[in-house]
Every structure is written in structure tokens, then in C-alpha cells.
Amino acid sequence: MSRPRILVTGGTGYIGSHACVCLIEAGFEPVIVDNLSNSSRIVTERVARITGFQPVLHETDLRDSEAIARLVREIRPAATLHFAGLKAVGESVSDPLRYYDNNVCGTVSLLQALDAGGCRVLVFSSSATVYGDPDTVPIPETAPVRPTNPYGQTKVIVEKLLLDLCAADPRWHVSILRYFNPVGAHESGLIGEAPRGTPNNLVPYIAQVAAGKRAHLSVFGDDWPTADGSGVRDYLHVMDLAEGHVAALRHALANPGPLTLNLGTGQGVSVKEMIRAYEAACGSQIPFRISPRRPGDIATCYADASRAREVLGWQPRRSLAAMCKDSWHWQSNNPDGYQ
Ligand code: NAD
Ligand code: UD1
Numbered sequence: 001m002s003r004p005r006i007l008v009t010g011g012t013g014y015i016g017s018h019a020c021v022c023l024i025e026a027g028f029e030p031v032i033v034d035n036l037s038n039s040s041r042i043v044t045e046r047v048a049r050i051t052g053f054q055p056v057l058h059e060t061d062l063r064d065s066e067a068i069a070r071l072v073r074e075i076r077p078a079a080t081l082h083f084a085g086l087k088a089v090g091e092s093v094s095d096p097l098r099y100y101d102n103n104v105c106g107t108v109s110l111l112q113a114l115d116a117g118g119c120r121v122l123v124f125s126s127s128a129t130v131y132g133d134p135d136t137v138p139i140p141e142t143a144p145v146r147p148t149n150p151y152g153q154t155k156v157i158v159e160k161l162l163l164d165l166c167a168a169d170p171r172w173h174v175s176i177l178r179y180f181n182p183v184g185a186h187e188s189g190l191i192g193e194a195p196r197g198t199p200n201n202l203v204p205y206i207a208q209v210a211a212g213k214r215a216h217l218s219v220f221g222d223d224w225p226t227a228d229g230s231g232v233r234d235y236l237h238v239m240d241l242a243e244g245h246v247a248a249l250r251h252a253l254a255n256p257g258p259l260t261l262n263l264g265t266g267q268g269v270s271v272k273e274m275i276r277a278y279e280a281a282c283g284s285q286i287p288f289r290i291s292p293r294r295p296g297d298i299a300t301c302y303a304d305a306s307r308a309r310e311v312l313g314w315q316p317r318r319s320l321a322a323m324c325k326d327s328w329h330w331q332s333n334n335p336d337g338y339q
Pocket of ligand 2: 220221230231
């Protein structure tokens with residue numbers, strides 16, 4: 001029996017690669033399109049080592065409209081998981097044009113190709129960043145959307161575009177997934193997050209401190225209005241997130257119109273709690289220093305995760321200990337990422 005083909009944009013990236021594993025295990029055939037601006041082609045071999053199936057990679061930029069249209073005509077995907085995008089908040093503030101061009105124009109080009117090809121089922125990677133500094137936690141999907149940086153603006157613009165598209169044409173089936181903080185790696189240690197340069201995010205930074213690549217972690221503020229004074233976030237195992245995509249894909253295939261969901265655990269974890277959990281996983285101390293707050297940071301952010309459970313029947317299964325164990329397994333097996 002042939003597997004339904006799923007176009008996976010950004011499929012060699014961190015979340016996309018884990019989603020490819022889950023797609024294959026669920027009986028789909030991922031076909032990747034990625035310009036490799038933040039990933040490596042080795043990923044497809046690693047996915048093959050895990051699953052026994054090597055996805056085809058088309059090394060193409062989404063903004064190359066002709067190439068994308070040709071690809072869609074050729075592979076006729078049953079649906080698209082759209083991960084491709086730039087995601088560094090600081091970079092988006094200093095170079096907004098690059099972010100709007102890549103994230104918004106890239107998506108427009110993709111949607112035009114899919115529309116022309118009659119392939120109108122899409123799952124989009126949005127982010128909890130769309131909520132900015134929330135009025136209350138846990139954050140429901142109905143909370144106001146007010147991003148505080150260009151990266152977040154690009155997510156809001158694409159979300160709005162997708163809603164407009166669904167309103168204009170009932171043949172579109174769209175899931176908009178607002179992820180909280182994906183961390184960890186596949187339990188094999190073969191795929192994981194491979195940031196280029198200095199990691200921006202907490203867990204990859206801790207991983208590099210644990211590996212001895214960085215001297216200490218800077219904890220950005222211990223005077224936040226939280227139980228221990230450090231920032232609180234909703235960390236989610238990347239494999240749970242990837243499984244959430246398969247659930248969202250199945251839902252989108254069966255249901256026309258738009259659906260917007262938070263994907264998170266609904267549990268807040270502080271920076272200091274994360275340090276302790278990582279120390280337990282790697283068996284050594286994580287040296288840290290208290291530093292000033294990071295500009296634009298917020299105290300607390302976690303999801304009201306009930307809607308995804310109700311609508312998709314999906315909920316995260318993996319613990320904080322598993323997130324740290326799998327992150328450390330990946331980091332210690334691949335000290336230089338995919339290089
Ligand atoms: P990633 O950088 O690892 O993966 C993104 C992939 O897209 C990369 O492989 C990159 O080469 C590719 N890409 C970027 N622009 C492209 C273009 N114009 N054409 C073709 N390929 C292109 O990032 P990730 O962490 O896997 O994130 C995936 C998606 O999820 C992104 O849209 C991101 O904004 C969103 N997201 C990520 C997080 C997170 O913490 N990682 C949180 C919320 C939302
Ligand atoms: C980041 C992004 C956000 C994205 C989210 C999910 C920024 C400014 N925001 O936010 O857009 O949606 O990831 O991927 O990058 N911390 C330290 N030391 C560090 C790094 C982080 O103390 O070296 C703290 C932060 O202050 C925060 C927590 O760790 O309290 C988590 O930080 P991070 O991993 O960057 O995630 P977010 O702040 O949620």
C-alpha cells in the first residue's frame with residue numbers, strides 16, 4: 001500500500017525532523033523541502049536510521065515560487081506541514097526585512113503553489129510568542145494576540161492570512177499550532193536541536209554547559225514575580241510535539257476550515273527547576289550566574305492545553321526528566337551537532 005505523501009517544509013530542521021519520524025511511523029511519506037539555511041542534509045540519513053525510510057529532500061527555498069509550484073505539481077501532497085521559517089527573536093529585531101521576506105513571502109509563495117495544485121490541507125507552525133506578555137496564565141487560545149517583536153509579527157500575519165484563506169475558500173483545511181517551548185530530542189540520540197553559534201534558548205545553552213563547551217549559564221534575572229524568582233515557561237518534549245502534528249494532520253485531513261490550538265503541557269517550569277532537572281540527567285553540576293533580565297523577556301508563560309486534548313485527543317506524555325535525559329543523550333553523542 002502506498003503511503004500518503006506529506007510535504008514537510010523545514011523538514012531537516014529541529015522540529016520538522018522529529019515530525020518526519022512520527023509521520024513515517026504513522027504510515028505517511030514525508031517529502032522534505034528545505035533550503036538548509038539552518039539545518040543539515042545528514043538529517044535525512046539519521047531519520048532513515050531511526051525509521052528504515054529515508055525521506056527525499058528537495059533543497060529549495062520557499063520563495064522560489066516556480067520551483068515550489070513545480071514540486072507541488074510533481075508530488076501532489078495529501079497535506080503540508082509548514083515548519084520552514086526563521087526563528088531568532090533578536091535577529092528579527094535587527095533585520096526585520098529578512099524575517100518578513102522569509103517567513104511571510106515564503107509562506108505566500110507556498111500557499112500559491114498549494115492552491116494552484118489543489119493541495120489545500122495545511123498544518124502551520126505558529127508560536128506562543130503571538131501572545132506577547134499575557135494578562136493571565138494559563139493562556140487560552142482566545143487570549144489577545146499582541147506580539148512584541150518582528151518574529152512574532154510574522155507568525156500573526158501568517159495566521160491571519162490562513163484565516164482569510166479559509167474564509168474565502170471552504171476547500172482549505174488548516175491547523176494553526178501555537179507551540180510553547182519544545183526541548184529534548186529523539187530518544188535514539190540520532191536527531192536533535194543543533195543551534196549554530198551561541199544558543200539563544202535555555203535548554204540548548206544548558207546542554208552546552210553540561211558538555212563543557214561553555215563555562216556557565218547566565219540566568220536572566222532572579223527577581224521575577226515567580227516562586228523562585230527565575231522565569232517560568234511551558235517546556236514540551238519535541239517528540240510529544242511531533243506526535244501532536246500527526247494528530248493535527250489527521251484532524252485537518254478530515255475537517256475543513258481553520259483550527260487554532262496551543263500545544264504545550266500546561267505546566268510551568270522555572271529556570272532553576274530546569275537546571276536541577278538537567279543536573280540529575282547529566283550527572284554533573286551546571287554552573288550558573290545570575291545576570292540582568294533579557295530585554296523583552298516575560299516572567300511566566302504556560303498554556304491552557306485543554307483544547308488540544310479535547311479536539312485532537314492528544315496530550316504530552318513525556319516528563320521533564322525525559323526531556324533532559326534525551327537532550328543530554330543527543331548533546332553527548334553529537335557534541336558538534338550534525339558536523
Ligand atoms: P529550525 O530552524 O530548526 O527549522 C526550520 C527549517 O526551515 C530549517 O531547516 C531551515 O533551513 C528551513 N528554512 C527556513 N527558511 C526557509 C525557506 N525560505 N525555504 C526553505 N526552507 C527554509 O527551527 P525549528 O525549531 O524546527 O522551528 C520550526 C518552526 O516552528 C518554525 O516556523 C518556528 O518559528 C516554529 N517554532 C519553533 C519554536 C522553537 O522553540 N523551536 C517555538 C515555536 C514555534
Ligand atoms: C523564546 C523566544 C520565543 C519563542 C520561545 C519558544 C526569545 C526572546 N523568545 O522564548 O519567541 O516563542 O523561545 O521557543 O528568544 N534563559 C536564561 N538563560 C539563557 C536562556 C534563557 O535564563 O541563557 C531564561 C529566559 O529568561 C526564560 C527561560 O530561560 O525565562 C526560557 O528562555 P528561552 O528558552 O529563550 O524561551 P522563551 O523565553 O520562552
